[in-house]
Amino acid sequence: MKKDLQQSDVLFFIVCFVLGILAEESFFRGQIGISTIVFIVVMYGVFFWRFYGFPFANQRLGYLVAICIWLLSISFYISNNMFFYVLNIMVVPVLVLFHFLLITRPKLLPWTSFSFVKYAFGRMIEAIRFDFRFSASFLKVFKGDNQKIMVWKKVLIGIILSLPVLGIVLYLLSTADDNFKQIVGNLPEWIHQVKPETVFRFFVIIGYTFAFFGVLYVLGQKKMTVIEKNNSFSIPLDGVIALTVLVLMNAVYLLFTIVQFQYFFGGILQESYTYAQYARKGFFELLAVSIINLSLTVSILSGVKQTGALLKKWLQISLSLLILTSGVILVSAFLRMYLYEKAYGFTFTRVLAHSFMIFLVVIFAYTLVKIWFEKLSLFHFYFISALLYYTGINVVDLDRLVVQQNLVRYEQTGKIDLQYLNHLSYTGVLGLIQLYEKNPDLPGLKEILRERKREVTWENRTWQSANLKHQEASAALKKLTD
Known part of the structure; x- marks a missing residue:
C-alpha cells in the first residue's frame, strides 16, 4: 500500500x-x-x-x-x-x-x-x-x-x-x-x-x-x-486392501442385483401399488448406497497410485463391476420413486430426486471411462457437470413439470392435492387456475383462488421483488370472476 x-x-x-x-x-x-x-x-x-x-x-x-x-x-x-x-x-x-x-x-x-x-x-x-x-x-x-x-x-x-x-x-x-x-x-x-x-x-x-x-x-x-x-487431495491407499474391499462389496451388490432383476422382469411391482410404502422406504437407502459407491470409487482411483500390472487390472475390473452394479441400484431407486409418485402424486422433492439420479448416471458413466483412461480428470468433469446440472434445474423450472404431471394424473385418476399446488409457488397457482378453467366445480378450488386473489390485490411489492411468475399469476387471478 x-x-x-x-x-x-x-x-x-x-x-x-x-x-x-x-x-x-x-x-x-x-x-x-x-x-x-x-x-x-x-x-x-x-x-x-x-x-x-x-x-x-x-x-x-x-x-x-x-x-x-x-x-x-x-x-x-x-x-x-x-x-x-x-x-x-x-x-x-x-x-x-x-x-x-x-x-x-x-x-x-x-x-x-x-x-x-x-x-x-x-x-x-x-x-x-x-x-x-x-x-x-x-x-x-x-x-x-x-x-x-x-x-x-x-x-x-x-x-x-x-x-x-x-x-x-x-x-x-x-x-x-x-x-x-x-x-x-x-x-x-x-x-x-x-x-x-x-x-x-x-x-x-x-x-x-x-x-x-x-x-x-x-x-x-x-x-x-x-x-x-x-x-493431491487424496490419501494414499494400498492396492491389495482396496481390492479386498471391492471384492466384498461387489459380492453383496451382485446378490442385490440378482434380486432386483427378478422385480424388473418378473412383473411383481407392476401388478399393483401395494409396494408404495416399500418403494418410499427403499429409495433413500439405495440413493445413499450409490453415493457411497461413487465416493469409494473416487477414493480408490485417486488414492491407489503404484501397483503391479496384474493388481491394476483386477482393480479396474472390480471398480467397473462396482460402477455397473451401482447403475442397477440407481435404476431400482428410480423405479421405486416412480411407483411412489404413481400412488401419491408428484412433488418438487420427488422430481428433484429423479433429476439427481439422472445426474448420477452421467457421473457414473464418466467415472467408468476414467477407470480405463487414467489421464482424464475427475474433478474437472465433476465440477463442470455439477455446475451445468444445478444451473439447468434452475432454468428448466421443475415446479412447472410437477404441476403438469399432477394435472395429467388428475385427468387419469381424479386425484389431486390442491393445497400442495397452492403452496408450491406461483407456478402452482397458475396450475390451479388452469384446473379451475376446466373444472370450476372442484370442491375447495374456488375458495383457494379467491384467497390468493385477495392477497395479490392488497399486496405492495417493490421493484426489487419483480418476478415473472408472480406477474403472470397476479394477472390471471385478477381476471377471474368470483
Missing part, C-alpha cells in the same frame, strides 16, 4: 461505495427478484472496467461459469421456487467470487489443485488487510501536518463563533415564515426518528463497499505463487 492515497484509489473506492449502495438496495428491500440481474450487470461492469487490459486466465471455463452466474441471476426473476431461492442466495455469491479468482489467478496455477484453495484463502486475507491499511491511510488525510491541523482548528473556531449569530438569524427567519419555522422545528424530531434499521443499512453498505474494494483491488495485483509438487 502506498503511503499516500492516490486519486485513482479514492475514485475506485467511491465506485465501490456506489456499488455497495446498489447491493443494499437490491438485496435488503424485500424479496429478491429482478434486482439481482440489475446488480450483476452493474457489478460485472465495474469488474471489467477495473480489469481493463488484464491478462485473464482460463477464459473458456471462465465464460462457462459467467454464463451460469447470469442464468442463476435471471432465475430470481423467471421462477419463484423457494428452495432454489434460498440456495441461490448462497450459491451465486460463491460462484462470483470463484469466477473472479479463476480468471485473475496466475496462469501456471491449476485451479483443480489444492494450491488454488490456499491461493483463494490467501487472497481473501490480503483483501481484508488491504482494507485496514487503506482505512489507516485515509485517516492520515485528516491528521495531516501541523499546518493542516491549524486549518481544521480555525474551521472549528469559526463554527463555534457562528453559532450565536445562526441562532438569532434562525429565530428571526422562523418568525417571518411559518413554513420555515416548521422545517427548523422538525429537525430535532427528524434526528430522533433515525431508526436502528437505518444504522444497520448504513453498516451493510459499508461492509459491501470494503468487500468489493478489497477483493477487486487485491485481485488486480499480480502475485508470484509457488506451485507445490504434491497437490
Whole structure:
C-alpha cells in the first residue's frame, strides 16, 4: 500500500461505495427478484472496467461459469421456487467470487489443485488487510501536518463563533415564515426518528463497499505463487486392501442385483401399488448406497497410485463391476420413486430426486471411462457437470413439470392435492387456475383462488421483488370472476 492515497484509489473506492449502495438496495428491500440481474450487470461492469487490459486466465471455463452466474441471476426473476431461492442466495455469491479468482489467478496455477484453495484463502486475507491499511491511510488525510491541523482548528473556531449569530438569524427567519419555522422545528424530531434499521443499512453498505474494494483491488495485483509438487487431495491407499474391499462389496451388490432383476422382469411391482410404502422406504437407502459407491470409487482411483500390472487390472475390473452394479441400484431407486409418485402424486422433492439420479448416471458413466483412461480428470468433469446440472434445474423450472404431471394424473385418476399446488409457488397457482378453467366445480378450488386473489390485490411489492411468475399469476387471478 502506498503511503499516500492516490486519486485513482479514492475514485475506485467511491465506485465501490456506489456499488455497495446498489447491493443494499437490491438485496435488503424485500424479496429478491429482478434486482439481482440489475446488480450483476452493474457489478460485472465495474469488474471489467477495473480489469481493463488484464491478462485473464482460463477464459473458456471462465465464460462457462459467467454464463451460469447470469442464468442463476435471471432465475430470481423467471421462477419463484423457494428452495432454489434460498440456495441461490448462497450459491451465486460463491460462484462470483470463484469466477473472479479463476480468471485473475496466475496462469501456471491449476485451479483443480489444492494450491488454488490456499491461493483463494490467501487472497481473501490480503483483501481484508488491504482494507485496514487503506482505512489507516485515509485517516492520515485528516491528521495531516501541523499546518493542516491549524486549518481544521480555525474551521472549528469559526463554527463555534457562528453559532450565536445562526441562532438569532434562525429565530428571526422562523418568525417571518411559518413554513420555515416548521422545517427548523422538525429537525430535532427528524434526528430522533433515525431508526436502528437505518444504522444497520448504513453498516451493510459499508461492509459491501470494503468487500468489493478489497477483493477487486487485491485481485488486480499480480502475485508470484509457488506451485507445490504434491497437490493431491487424496490419501494414499494400498492396492491389495482396496481390492479386498471391492471384492466384498461387489459380492453383496451382485446378490442385490440378482434380486432386483427378478422385480424388473418378473412383473411383481407392476401388478399393483401395494409396494408404495416399500418403494418410499427403499429409495433413500439405495440413493445413499450409490453415493457411497461413487465416493469409494473416487477414493480408490485417486488414492491407489503404484501397483503391479496384474493388481491394476483386477482393480479396474472390480471398480467397473462396482460402477455397473451401482447403475442397477440407481435404476431400482428410480423405479421405486416412480411407483411412489404413481400412488401419491408428484412433488418438487420427488422430481428433484429423479433429476439427481439422472445426474448420477452421467457421473457414473464418466467415472467408468476414467477407470480405463487414467489421464482424464475427475474433478474437472465433476465440477463442470455439477455446475451445468444445478444451473439447468434452475432454468428448466421443475415446479412447472410437477404441476403438469399432477394435472395429467388428475385427468387419469381424479386425484389431486390442491393445497400442495397452492403452496408450491406461483407456478402452482397458475396450475390451479388452469384446473379451475376446466373444472370450476372442484370442491375447495374456488375458495383457494379467491384467497390468493385477495392477497395479490392488497399486496405492495417493490421493484426489487419483480418476478415473472408472480406477474403472470397476479394477472390471471385478477381476471377471474368470483
